Amino acid sequence: MRRSGWLERDLVGDTSSHEGATRLWLAAAAKAAARDPRGALFSALAVTGACVFGLPAFLLAIPLTYTLRFAVGLFDRRARRATLRLARAQPITLPSPLSFSDEGAKRLIERLERTRWAIESAVLASPGGAPFALSGLIDDVPQMERDVVVLAARIEYLGRFLSSAPSSTLHAEVLRLDEDREQETDAATRDGVERVIVRCRDHLDTLRLLSARRATCGRMAEEVLRTLEGIPAKIVSLQIARVESCDVRCTDSGRRAETVSEGFTALERTIAALPSGEVGCAG
16 A cells, blocks of 8 residues: 555545546547547548558558547647546545555445445436436535545554554553652652653653544544435435426325225115115126
């Protein structure tokens, strides 16, 4: 993880190492080269020239044409900027939970993976069409996922250090030095011990502050993650409300059922009230 450098970039909020912008850039240049009608035209001319003049060397112009068009697409600044914007708007590739040694950070990434799958399933299961569009409602989800990854990286960074920090040893050392100071009769020695105690306590305070910062990152990540975990249910609730608002038949279903039931009951009562001789039997 150290060699890849993505943890250091995530610490400062730069998740570009998970965005795959280079891959999108290459794919965009390749698509532009494949869709350019001039490439097809030059290829057709090359094939025609090879057939007419009997020179297979003309066919070399086909890969050369597409290679040049691909190179032009790579150096197109507008296409490059558009690809970067697309990469920032799309969901990132989540880091593997196994890349984290801190259990808290690992659990955050595992929950984020499950939440992404649940959101995607809810979106795919939604009815199609403009009335059921979710644009504008879940546009911030990719950025919220980035926030969780950044916070998980900071928890990992702090957790790695705190797991090896000698906080318990320092606390025991302070207690021992307090006893030594009380037993010391020489004033200069007592002052020296006091200065060591101050340094140890300052160290302990710094460790406590780092632990509190780790807890703060955990609470922030929990808040964002809880919001993401609630999105699938909100999507389903919204879509069923839209379905019910579009279909007025179900609003009258209870009345229709009651009418049918009352019709059978009324007919039975009418038959029961007739004299026995007046009730016709099919035969």
